[in-house]
Amino acid sequence: MPDFQRRMTGRDVQRLETRQRVFDAAIAEFKRKGAAEADVRVIVETAGVARGTFYFHFPTKEHVLSELEGQEDVRISGELQRFFDGSHDLPSVLSEIVRAVVAMEHRLGSLLFREVLAQHFSPTRPADDSWDKYLTIRTVVDELERARGAGQLFAEADPVAGAVFFMLGLYGILIVNHGPKVERAEILDKFVASTVRSLEKR
CATH class of the missing domain: 1.10.357 (Tetracycline Repressor; domain 2)
Structure with a gap:
């Protein structure tokens, strides 16, 4: 296992997993409606996170x-x-x-x-x-x-x-x-x- 993976804490892993869920939900919504018309509310509901979590990982x-x-x-x-x-x-x-x-x-x-x-x-x-x-x-x-x-x-x-x-x-x-x-x-x-x-x- 690479050193950086050994140094990751449980919180780090959880943060990366959350970020990936938000990203995947955003891409699905973008494919459906386009980025301009995509609804952040739908993205965060799909990812199972708070609205602020989206903007924490992706400012725009x-x-x-x-x-x-x-x-x-x-x-x-x-x-x-x-x-x-x-x-x-x-x-x-x-x-x-x-x-x-x-x-x-x-x-x-x-x-x-x-x-x-x-x-x-x-x-x-x-x-x-x-x-x-x-x-x-x-x-x-x-x-x-x-x-x-x-x-x-x-x-x-x-x-x-x-x-x-x-x-x-x-x-x-x-x-x-x-x-x-x-x-x-x-x-x-x-x-x-x-x-x-x-x-x-x-």
């Missing part, structure tokens, strides 16, 4: 969304690392990122997914919600740096800007485009191709 609904995205970020980053273990090039890397994010959309449902992504563009997002904290972004940056070092990108390509612009563009497309799957897939394919052309060494 945006903090719940941020935590959810953090969990999804860890999952996607792990998927990308496994993908990178095999043979790949820049187009396949960007296409894999698209696949992983679209899979996240399917897991969360379109309403909750859009709200998670939209918080990046919201002035009320948590103060610590910066791009450099996300493992997926850092993973993409590392991969672009590798591609640049291998001579696949033009010498002045900025891996950080490239990763952020790509993810922002991908999120924007997925937030606003609700057309047929075939049409949406074509738009995403064109987006990947355009991104590759903007970064690849000619």
Whole structure:
């Protein structure tokens, strides 16, 4: 057992269990009505806690969304690392990122997914919600740096800007485009191709 687990008291364990119940109840309510319309009263009743307990663990609904995205970020980053273990090039890397994010959309449902992504563009997002904290972004940056070092990108390509612009563009497309799957897939394919052309060494 890790040292930090041995040092946890019964109260610590109870606090973590309560926090998880509140989080799970909040996500269920967000999926049902969306974060903006979610009723905190329903969340705390479902979790079996007092109203103040919700705000103790999550000062705002945006903090719940941020935590959810953090969990999804860890999952996607792990998927990308496994993908990178095999043979790949820049187009396949960007296409894999698209696949992983679209899979996240399917897991969360379109309403909750859009709200998670939209918080990046919201002035009320948590103060610590910066791009450099996300493992997926850092993973993409590392991969672009590798591609640049291998001579696949033009010498002045900025891996950080490239990763952020790509993810922002991908999120924007997925937030606003609700057309047929075939049409949406074509738009995403064109987006990947355009991104590759903007970064690849000619």
